[in-house]
Amino acid sequence: MKPLLQVALDVIDGEKALSLAREVKDFVDILEAGTPLIKAEGIEIVSKLKKLAPEKKVTADLKTADIGAVEAGMAFRAGADITTVLACTYPSTIEAAILEAKIHEKQVMVDLVGTVKKSTKVRQLKGLGPDYFCVHTGIDEQLKGKTPFQDLKEIATIKNITLAVAGGIKLENLDQLADFQPAIIIVGAGITKKDNPREAAKAIKEKIDRLWPD
Numbered sequence: 417m418k419p420l421l422q423v424a425l426d427v428i429d430g431e432k433a434l435s436l437a438r439e440v441k442d443f444v445d446i447l448e449a450g451t452p453l454i455k456a457e458g459i460e461i462v463s464k465l466k467k468l469a470p471e472k473k474v475t476a477d478l479k480t481a482d483i484g485a486v487e488a489g490m491a492f493r494a495g496a497d498i499t500t501v502l503a504c505t506y507p508s509t510i511e512a513a514i515l516e517a518k519i520h521e522k523q524v525m526v527d528l529v530g531t532v533k534k535s536t537k538v539r540q541l542k543g544l545g546p547d548y549f550c551v552h553t554g555i556d557e558q559l560k561g562k563t564p565f566q567d568l569k570e571i572a573t574i575k576n577i578t579l580a581v582a583g584g585i586k587l588e589n590l591d592q593l594a595d596f597q598p599a600i601i602i603v604g605a606g607i608t609k610k611d612n613p614r615e616a617a618k619a620i621k622e623k624i625d626r627l628w629p630d
Contacts, residue, residue, distance in 0.1 A: 417597065418628040421621055422475060424582065424604035425465075426450035430457040434468060436608055440617035441469045444607075446498070446600065448475040459494045466495030473497040479527055481505045484512035492520040499524060500550070503531045503541060511544050523547035525580060525600075528567070529554045535570050542577050548599060553583030565592050572596045587620050594627045 423444045425433040430453070437447050447465045454461060454476065462476045475498040476491035484501060491499035501513045503526045510526060517524045525548040526541060528534045538549050551571055553564040564583040572579065581598045586606030593601065603620060610616035 417599070418630065419593075419598050419601045419624060420445035420473075421617070421624060422446035422448050422580070422600050422602045423607050423617065424448045424450050424477070424602055425453055425608065426604050427608065428452045428456040430461050430464065433457075433461065434464060436613055437465055437468055439614040440607060441472060443614070443617040443621040444472070446473040446475055448477055448602065449496075450604070451477045451479050454478065459490050462491060462494040462496050475500065475525070477527075479529070480509065480513060482509055484509035484514075485516040488513040488516040488522075488524065489520070492517070492522045497522055498547070500527045501525070501546075503528045503534075503537050503549070507541060507544065510541060510546065514544055514546055517547075525550050527552050528571075529583075534567050535574065538571055538574055538577060542574070548578050548580045550580040550582055550600075550602070551598075552581070552602075555583075558584045563589075565589075568593070568596055568598070587616070587623060590620065590623050590627060 421444045449462045466474045476496035477500050480487040480501040488499050501510050514524050524546045526546040527550045529552040531537050551564045551568045553562050579598045580600035582602035585603045607613050607616045
């Protein structure tokens with residue numbers, strides 16, 4: 417199955433985020449309201465993204481650590497199709513978010529950022545039934561030269577899970593994902609910090625089409 421392309425709008429200015437979304441929406445499948453963006457602009461930015469592109473999925477990257485049902489409900493009522501919960505929080509928090517998602521007929525992505533023993537954690541949590549596990553190398557770790565590819569190689573061997581991948585993904589290293597079957601490829605700076613984000617998104621989408629032909 418061809419992966420979906422999600423653009424991470426990790427800017428902190430709402431108008432900038434909406435401008436970027438307008439530029440790239442023709443070439444992405446999912447618009448992500450990044451964690452810093454939601455903190456700066458409030459959950460209303462999710463509604464604005466959904467209004468801008470109602471035909472696209474919207475992810476609210478809340479990285480929920482507690483009160484899973486409350487935060488998931490906030491995201492879904494604002495128009496999010498997917499919300500994120502931290503893998504390193506309580507299983508009860510993840511379970512509460514998943515139950516809330518079922519009420520709204522939406523989805524939960526469990527984000528492995530900050531989790532030390534990622535493959536062990538995935539095996540512990542997969543029975544809860546999240547829609548996705550996100551193999552994610554955070555920006556602070558990227559600055560130290562780390563990438564998600566080694567973690568992805570290990571976690572991709574676990575059966576009956578659906579994967580997303582994030583953290584320094586760009587046009588030049590998409591080939592490293594070719595041996596895996598991520599359902600969602602998340603790109604942030606590889607699109608949003610380019611001189612021409614629209615062309616960057618177009619190039620990445622075209623490469624995904626070549627790497628995962630129908």
